Amino acid sequence: MTDASPAARLDLVRAAIARAGGLAGRSADQITLIAVSKTHAAEAIIPLLEAGQRVFGENRVQEAEAKWPALRARFHGIELHLIGRLQSNKAEEAVALFDAIHSVDRPSLVSTLGKAMAKAGRRPDCFIQVNVGVESQKGGCPVAELPDLLERCAEAGLPVAGLMCIPPADVEPAPYFALLAKLARRHVLPGLSMGMSGDFETAVTIGATHVRVGTALFGERS
Template sequence: MTTPLTETKARIAAAAQLSRRKPDDVTLIAVSKTHPVDAIRPLLDAGHRVFGENRVQEAAEKWDVLRREYDGVELHLVGQLQSKKADDAVAVFDMIHSLDRESLVKALGKAMAKAERTVPCFVQVNIGDEDQKGGCAIADLPALLAMARDEGVPVAGLMCLPPQGIEPAPFFALLAKLAQDHGLDALSMGMSADFETAVTLGATHVRVGTALFGARD
């Protein structure tokens, strides 16, 4: 039986094969933000274990329940993070996709040292130079990466949200080039509307919500 999960995985596999990559090279993050536990359980029952949330408190409440029912869950923070929530984020999440400023680097470094737990992070790059979006400016990326190293914050790779209404491929390609230039292997890019394009351009993590759960209320 075809489900949104099996269909999404098949589309990822097809896109990976187009670019001569292995489907297993791409991690599907099921973005479960705003969805209740009853909507998440079918994916867990089907064996999926990697999920994304954008609010620390919501994630802590929902996944405290679900992690007691299901083993092996990997939780990714895909939304913006306030520095004052760094301690909570380090306690709840296994990866953070929104490291974008020096104050957050320092807060996460302190939180990880205190918790004696390292959480790999993606540096979010403001790839379209948009005033209304979070993310590190491209020109500021080298300094932010250097600070992360100094503060003991592990950087897995780069993340971006391309501008809406514009072909995303050039922005994904630019992010891939930036990652290569800085010796980073992982790329968090691609959502429900464009994850196949992202996979063909090197995405290692795609953040898919609507295609799996349907439109949010």
């Protein structure tokens, strides 16, 4: 797939999503493909835009600010998702730039985002990142603290669209995806942001509504 054109890689990923969705009795239009464009220059992103992809994910506010205003001026209908950890001091910039924030994971950030949204009059969808693998090096709210964090989101006026996770590397991801899906059902949240290039098909069969795919679309990063 790495030698294929960006448009061909996009077709292959979309077909895989449709196949996995079909196995779970879901249609492809229930699953949003987020093309993870972090570290990729505008020149690498444009072929995917020309092929019709409109939803993209970035890890850092500063990098997104440098790339996306010009691309948005040229291509209409772009939806930008922040998928990396958000520092509280970048909350205002994130609210101004992104349509969804997938890494809400702590009370201090909830409070700062609530104030930034009220000030801007703009409310991007928020996904609560859950640390399903209990990994100290990763962001994410501990499972036991999720009810309290959701309560704080409601108080701060954050529009919570669902939950997000990054399972531990090099282990079977299905149990972690299943845990996130169970938590989403328990809290009556419709969105599940889970699955990346190596495991998005598994995530789709377990209920992912948003998959974050970089390498399968852009090729290996140098």
